[in-house]
Amino acid sequence: MEDSSKFxxxxxxxxxxxxxxxxxxxxxxENRNISDAQFKQLIISGVKDLYGEIGASFPFDLLKFDPKExxxxxxxxxxxxxxxxxxLTLLGSYQNxxxxxxxxxxxxxxxxxxxxxxELQFGDRAQVALRR
Amino acid sequence: MSVFxxxxxxxxxxxxxxxxxxxxxxxxxxxxxxxxxxxxxLQKKQEIPxxxxxxxxFDKFPVVQGKSSPIKVLNRLTIVASDAxxxxxxxxxxxxxxxxxxxxxxxxxxxxxxxxxxxxxxxxVTEKQPFHFKRAPVNGAIDRGIFFETCYAAAIRDxxxxxxxxxxxxxxxxxxxxxxxIVSSGAERQLELRGPYDIANLGLVFSLSEGDAKAAVSTNCxxxxxxxxxxxxxxxxxHTMKKPQILQKEEEETPAAxxxxxxxx
Numbered sequence: 001m002e003d004s005s006k007f008x009x010x011x012x013x014x015x016x017x018x019x020x021x022x023x024x025x026x027x028x029x030e031n032r033n034i035s036d037a038q039f040k041q042l043i044i045s046g047v048k049d050l051y052g053e054i055g056a057s058f059p060f061d062l063l064k065f066d067p068k069e070x071x072x073x074x075x076x077x078x079x080x081x082x083x084x085x086x087x088l089t090l091l092g093s094y095q096n097x098x099x100x101x102x103x104x105x106x107x108x109x110x111x112x113x114x115x116x117x118x119e120l121q122f123g124d125r126a127q128v129a130l131r132r
Numbered sequence: 133m134s135v136f137x138x139x140x141x142x143x144x145x146x147x148x149x150x151x152x153x154x155x156x157x158x159x160x161x162x163x164x165x166x167x168x169x170x171x172x173x174l175q176k177k178q179e180i181p182x183x184x185x186x187x188x189x190f191d192k193f194p195v196v197q198g199k200s201s202p203i204k205v206l207n208r209l210t211i212v213a214s215d216a217x218x219x220x221x222x223x224x225x226x227x228x229x230x231x232x233x234x235x236x237x238x239x240x241x242x243x244x245x246x247x248x249x250x251x252x253x254x255x256x257v258t259e260k261q262p263f264h265f266k267r268a269p270v271n272g273a274i275d276r277g278i279f280f281e282t283c284y285a286a287a288i289r290d291x292x293x294x295x296x297x298x299x300x301x302x303x304x305x306x307x308x309x310x311x312x313x314i315v316s317s318g319a320e321r322q323l324e325l326r327g328p329y330d331i332a333n334l335g336l337v338f339s340l341s342e343g344d345a346k347a348a349v350s351t352n353c354x355x356x357x358x359x360x361x362x363x364x365x366x367x368x369x370x371h372t373m374k375k376p377q378i379l380q381k382e383e384e385e386t387p388a389a390x391x392x393x394x395x396x397x
Contacts, residue, residue, distance in 0.1 A: 028323060049291060086337045089330040092288035092323075100323045102160075103330055 016108035019081045020063075023088060024071040028098045036065040039072060043084075046091035051083055060084055071104075073113060081106075135163035136328035137353035139208065139230065139252070140283055140316035143167045149321070151189060156322040158194035158203040164357070165205055166230055168318075172212040180224040183207035206357075208232060210254060213240050221249050230360040232281065238263035245269035245278065251360045252279050252314070255304055257286040257297045265307040274312045279356050280304055283318030284326070284334060301338040310344040314352045 025039070034042075040062045048056040058080035065072040076084050088101040105113050141153055150167070157165050169181050186205045193202035208230035213219050214237065225231050232252035235241040244253050246269060253273065256262070273280070282301045286293040305313065315335060319325050326334075328349045335345025 026323065050294075082333060082336050085330065085333045089326050089334055090284075090287050090294065098321065098323045100326070103327060106329075 014078070014108075017077060018075050019078055019106060019108050020110050020113055021074045021076070021085070021088075021103060022071065022105040022113045023074060024069065024102050024104060025094075026100045026102055027070070027094065032070075034067065034070060036062060036067070036072075039065055039070075042091070042094055043074070043088065047084060047087040050087045050090060055083060058083065073110075075110075078108075134347075134350035134354050136161055136350050137164040137166075137357070138162045138317050138319075138325070138328075138349075139164075139166040139206075139314065139353055139356060140168045140281065140318045141165050142318060142320045143169050144320065147189065152322045153319060153325065154189070154203060154205060155194045156325050158196050160325060160327045161197050162328060163196050163199065163201070163204060164353075165203060166208040167205060168208045168210055168232075169228070170210045170212065173218045180209065180222075182224075183209075183227055206230065208252075210234055210252075212236070213244070216240060216243065219244075219248055219250075226364060230356065231363070236262065241265075242269045245273035245276075249363065250278060251356050251363065252281045254281050254283070255300050257283050257300065257318070258293050260296055261300045261303060265304060267307055270308050274308065277312075277355070277359050279312045279314050279352055279359075280308060281314050281316055282338070283316055284331065285318040285320065285324045288324055288326075298337065305339050310340045312352065313340065313344070313348050314356060315348045316353075 025034070025042075043060075043062075044056065058077060060074055060076040060080060063073045063075050074084070085103065085106070088103060091099070091101055093099060107113055138157055141150075141157070144150055154165060167183075169183060171180055186207070189205065193205070195201070196203050206229040207227070209225060209228040210232040211219050212234045216239070219233055219240075221231075230252065231250050232254055233240075233244050233248055233250045234254040234256075235244045241253070241263065244250060270280075282297065282304070284297065287297040288294075315331050315338075317325050331349050332342075332346045335348050336342065338345075340348065
């Protein structure tokens with residue numbers, strides 16, 4: 001008789017140390033050239049305005065940036081998520097021009113940001129797959 | 133799960149601007165918005181504006197992102213009251229789905245919480261709160277089902293108003309313990325709108341708990357709508373409807389005494 005297989009159960013209370021945010025910047029005037037350094041500087045200044053020098057002293061990274069669409073992926077520690085998110089929400093102007101940050105997705109796992117049901121498009125590929 | 137609502141979009145005479153704001157709101161995921169007509173009765177008899185018909189705005193309402201139904205647009209009236217005579221519930225108020233009051237003095241705040249027939253009480257965002265909130269009227273308002281509203285557009289526009297918004301909001305949350313609070317935009321332009329989850333996160337900054345913060349954008353807003361609907365009814369149980377006109381011909385054939393009693397079923 002075989003021994004009943006032992007199994008272990010792992011329970012992760014908080015599996016990820018980071019949170020990832022997919023954001024996009026919407027400006028009033030559409031054609032603007034913003035580099036990734038300027039983008040990050042804008043976010044840092046927003047956090048500093050809201051929380052001050054000490055409040056803004058948590059690290060976050062801009063992992064990806066698309067200068068044409070002005071979208072990016074940020075990575076921040078769990079402790080700094082609320083501060084960063086609220087700073088992005090309350091940021092209202094970029095160089096005296098009205099702007100808005102649209103937070104598309106927030107997830108503790110980077111993989112979740114790769115698929116987004118908001119950008120899902122049913123096109124010819126789906127029809128081809130059904131025919132097969 | 134309750135749907136997200138934004139109950140304060142400042143009305144403007146520019147229809148295009150209003151259309152853009154509502155389209156942005158639908159894109160961000162709000163299922164219902166309310167166009168706010170702010171009235172500040174400075175003279176003795178100021179006219180309450182007539183709410184414009186919603187079908188004038190759109191032929192086809194924009195569909196809410198993530199759902200298949202179009203966005204719902206309501207009308208709301210806000211009275212900026214600095215005197216007790218400013219708030220007089222007349223028939224004009226009945227044309228609006230929601231009625232709100234913005235009290236400027238402590239007496240009016242107490243009166244609004246305890247006696248006024250309103251759905252929403254607005255909290256100052258662009259100035260320092262001229263009076264402190266007391267627990268007694270706030271609890272009275274919570275018992276009556278009235279909600280307190282904070283707008284966040286002022287926090288986006290200017291850093292000074294940002295300080296006032298956050299300070300007044302935290303003050304309110306301390307007294308009401310996070311109950312009966314809604315957060316709405318007060319947006320005048322489409323770039324001042326923010327997504328519903330962003331606002332739920334902002335609730336955490338206002339020292340709400342996570343559950344209360346999300347409820348402030350969803351469940352509590354729905355409660356406000358229902359409160360507004362039942363304002364025109366008797367205790368929310370009975371509401372009146374105009375009876376369709378019965379044809380006069382049928383009644384002439386039989387004399388009144390022999391008419392069948394159809395009213396009491």
